[in-house]
Amino acid sequence: MAKIELKHLYKDYEDGKHAVTDFNLTIDHEEFIVLVGPSGCGKSTTLRMIAGLEDITSGEIVIDDCVENHLHPKDRNIAMVFQNYALYPHMSVYDNLAFGLKMKKISKGEIDAKVKEAAKILDIYPLLERKPKELSGGQRQRVALGRAIVREAKVFLMDEPLSNLDAKLRFQTRAEISKLHKRLKATTIYVTHDQTEAMTMATRIVVMKDGLIQQVGTPREIYLKP
Ligand code: ADP
Ligand code: ADP
Numbered sequence: 001m002a003k004i005e006l007k008h009l010y011k012d013y014e015d016g017k018h019a020v021t022d023f024n025l026t027i028d029h030e031e032f033i034v035l036v037g038p039s040g041c042g043k044s045t046t047l048r049m050i051a052g053l054e055d056i057t058s059g060e061i062v063i064d065d066c067v068e069n070h071l072h073p074k075d076r077n078i079a080m081v082f083q084n085y086a087l088y089p090h091m092s093v094y095d096n097l098a099f100g101l102k103m104k105k106i107s108k109g110e111i112d113a114k115v116k117e118a119a120k121i122l123d124i125y126p127l128l129e130r131k132p133k134e135l136s137g138g139q140r141q142r143v144a145l146g147r148a149i150v151r152e153a154k155v156f157l158m159d160e161p162l163s164n165l166d167a168k169l170r171f172q173t174r175a176e177i178s179k180l181h182k183r184l185k186a187t188t189i190y191v192t193h194d195q196t197e198a199m200t201m202a203t204r205i206v207v208m209k210d211g212l213i214q215q216v217g218t219p220r221e222i223y224l225k226p
Helices: 043-051 093-102 108-121 137-150 167-184 195-201 219-224
Strands: 004-012 018-027 032-036 058-063 078-081 155-159 187-191 204-209 212-217
Touching: 004 043, 018 043, 018 212, 032 043, 032 195, 043 078, 043 155, 043 187, 078 137, 093 108, 093 137, 108 137, 137 167, 155 167, 167 195, 195 219, 204 219, 212 219
Parallel strands: 032 187, 032 204, 078 155, 155 187
Antiparallel strands: 004 018, 004 058, 204 212
């Protein structure tokens, strides 16, 4: 859990594109924020700035009172899940899960325990020896979630994690992500263009358009107000 303060974030790309303009939001510890809006409105850029994968043109990212602007992505207490899974194809599921921990100088036994615990939580324990190509889409996305879990990050960032799944798996995985959020209590920022996901998962929804925040509110406030 973390308190996240996003203060006047701007992102201008080198070609002059204003991708994000004055993004201001304070996110409380147990929130599940869903960023919605049309393609190109700046959702991914916002997420990538928070993860440290994209330089900020101006503004400040504060997590638990610590200014993170210039921290390397791996020094941020953040885990990111992408839509295309981003698994290492030549490594087993086990090694995919363990990879992020091996750089952290913790013992083999401790890594083993964390990997197996995450695998149990996500019901992928029997798949630990497989390679990503031997998994279904839903299983791959679980491994991607598992990589986020083993990091024990305080903040989860998810960029359209369900968009490559079929309708049934989307439904199942959506419920699982909500359950995980309740269990791990990691503050979550989730990008989607799917209204159902926003309605069912969010504590608050942020609606973006042309790089600007248009509206912030609970699902009820955003979608059900007359
Ligand atoms: P979304 O995630 O909402 O679809 P993005 O954050 O990916 O939107 O993109 C916001 C805007 O910034 C878009 O107009 C996109 O074309 C532009 N953009 C994204 N990445 C780059 C880049 N590397 N260079 C220039 N423009 C970019
Ligand atoms: P889905 O239809 O759910 O996307 P697949 O048809 O790809 O899944 O696979 C069905 C089942 O077979 C899954 O449980 C998957 O783990 C398993 N499977 C797929 N490919 C392989 C493989 N190369 N080796 C072993 N098991 C596999």
